[in-house]
Amino acid sequence: MSHTTTPVADTAGKGPKKFRPEIEGLRAVAALLVAIYHIWLGRVSGGVDVFFVVSGFLITASLLSRYRRLGSVNFFDYLFGLFKRLFPAAFFVLAAVTIASYFFLPSVRWGQTIQELFASALYFQNWELAFSAVDYLDAGNDKSPVQHFWAMSIQAQFYVIWFFLITLAIFWVKRSKTEDIRPKLLAIFITVFIPSFAYSVWMTGHNQPWAYFDTFARVWEFSLGGILFLVISKIRLAPLASTIVGWLGLATLVSTGLLLDVGGVFPGYVALLPTFAAVMILVAGENGSAYGVERLLGSKPLAKLGSLSYGFYLWHWPLLTFYYVWKGATDVSLADGVGIILISLALSYVTTSIIERPVRTLKTKTNYHPKVVGTLIAFMLPVLVMNVAWQAKIEAEQSEQLSLATSPDYPGGLVFTDTFANTPELPYIPFDADIVNDRSEPFWDGCHAPVPETNVLTCDYGETEDPLYKVALVGGSHSSHWHPALNTFIKDERIHLVNMTKSACRFSTGIIGNYPECNEWNTKIVDAIVEADVDLVITMADIGHQENIGVPEGYVERFKQLEALDIPIFAIRDTPFFDNRVPACLAEFGRNADECSVDREKTLPAVSDWDQLADKPSNVYYYDYSDYICEEDVCRPVIGNVVGYVDSNHMTKSFNETLAPFVREDLMALLQQLKQPATQTD
Secondary structure, X not given: OOOOOOOEOOOOOOOOOEOOHHHHHHHHHHHHHHHHHHHHHOOOOOHHHHHHHHHHHHHHXXXXXXXXXXXXXXXXXXXXXXXXXXXXXXXXXXXXXXHHHHHHOOHHHHHHHHHHHHHHHXXXXXXXXXXXXXXXXXXXOOOOOOOOHHHHHHHHHHHHHHHHHHHHHHHHHHHHOOOOOHHHHHHHHHHHHXXXXXXXXXXXXXXXXXXXXXXXXXXXXXXXXXXXXXXXXHOOOOHHHHHHHHHHHHHHHHHHHHHOOHHHOOOOHHHHHHHHHHHHHHHHXXXXXXXXXXXXXXXXXXXXXXXXXXXXXXXXXXXXXXXXHHHOOOOXXXXXXXXXXXXXXXXXXXXXXXXXXXXXXXXXXXXXXXXXXXXXXXHHHHHHHHHHHHHHHHHHHHHHHHHHHOOOOOOHHHHHOHHHOOOOOOOOEOOHHHHHHOOOHHHHOOOEEOOOOOOOOOEEEEOOOOOOEEEEEEEOHHHHOOHHHHHOOOOOOOEEEEEEEEOOOOOOOOOOOOOHHHHHHHHHHHHHHHHHOOOEEEEEOOOOOOOOOOOOHHHHHHHHHHHHXXXXXXXXXXXXXXXXXXXXXXXXXXXXXXXXXXXXXXXXOOOOHHHHOOOOOOOEEEEOOHHHXXXXXXXXXXXXXXXXXXXXXOEOHHHHHHOHHHHHHHHHHHHHHHOOOOOOOO
């Protein structure tokens, strides 16, 4: 991954630097494993974890070398020294990816790509992906051409953390008036390792998608490398033992991803396999033997490949991503995969020779010399400027969409009424680049609880000062996607709307197997409704499906709990489920393609689950808006020139707003029936 020179300070902490060619070879193996597993296996290899251990090992060596020579470590000199190594190749690749993405990626993927390009350029891509990983609606999105920058983001964050750790050690040494910094640094690294590893194990079990990208769940891997550097000179192995340990380490590393499907359990305790495999290889290299693994890893071909590993890692993933787009494929043939690897190596060689090395070897008095700073800015600016301009283009299109949304040519669900029945077919809105982000307001203002949240989040909308009615919108994302329709009229009707929604969490007593957080949330929801003192609860009546499963028993039990509390329910039939993610299908096949539609009877049977229910709670008022969503025999992705769905089953904000007149009529009639307001207005 990031290029750090392999010559390291003598591991005893004294004497000249010595060359460790086997480390270059180890990086070459790790990079090839990452690429091979990405290209052909679609699994996690453990190669990135090796990079993290090696980075911890080498940066500790570098910092100690600086301290030994200078007696301190200058933050800006250290930081810009890292920038000299990291930025040129990284921003060159980001610039190339930006241009290629604009011309070759479907516009439906633009928004996500721009977002991740910014996150990669500013080295917080891991956190961007962590939030996306727990975003219920983002879970199925295509991977961007820069998703692999998550590892480099963690690495850059680690480098900053390591500066402060060694600064702490230097302060400790000076206060204690001792000369040897190594025991202090070892104590600090162990202190970091233990809680980070414990947190990694806990978070991986609690929320693995988040843990995978969480810096704090990964720091122990860097700590392990730092600890190893500090103690490796004390580890003595006989030649035979060294040979066995080294080859066993390499075998373990290569087979980790084959023996275990580690992607779903990383970076917890299972990450000990590749990280300790790296430790074994490094220890064996320190205790060389005639037939040791270091002979292979230190060979000229592998050492040369190791020097290209950073560029190779940078290039292989974008090439793979654009291959999928170009071929319209989901897998890679052997020949094409080899081609991707060879092209990645060639691009890495060019990038390293022409871009990265000249900047890294700039001769200046300090690393933060204006010549260096100016050069780095010259690499950064094109990426940032291009993406700002690209984002501005999308925002201009969004302004155009807002004006079109009020046009009678874009009636959405109203197309099924006589007034708009003859609406001509026009280019749909939202435009492709905006569909996936066209969601209800609670998704953006923090009021829709994400998957990990276990507490009930309540937010207020509409008339909160002097309302005539107070209602609660309760349930999962399928409840939340009705918020836009409600939000169009609640202020005018003097309704106080309390939002109580959570991703992947239905309003039910039933156990949601894959989402234990939902089960805890559901133990609190009824008390939250009672505390809110609402006149009515709006929620889903059933689960949209493509097979007849009936209204779940947990729904009925929950409805009866509110029946006992004399709280009425405005229950809405769930929306259609499509076979494909609608935005991607539209981009590939077009709005009228059979691939993008679904038979109505398959997803919305003529006799609904609710109508089949024998014992209906008396407090439930059932509403079915399917006739404003689907045609008589088919459900289409575009209704009245408005795209209906952000994925396969969640409505867009734009479309749901067109259903507002129907919802308003029904809701107001029910509220007036249930409750005569205390005051009347003209």
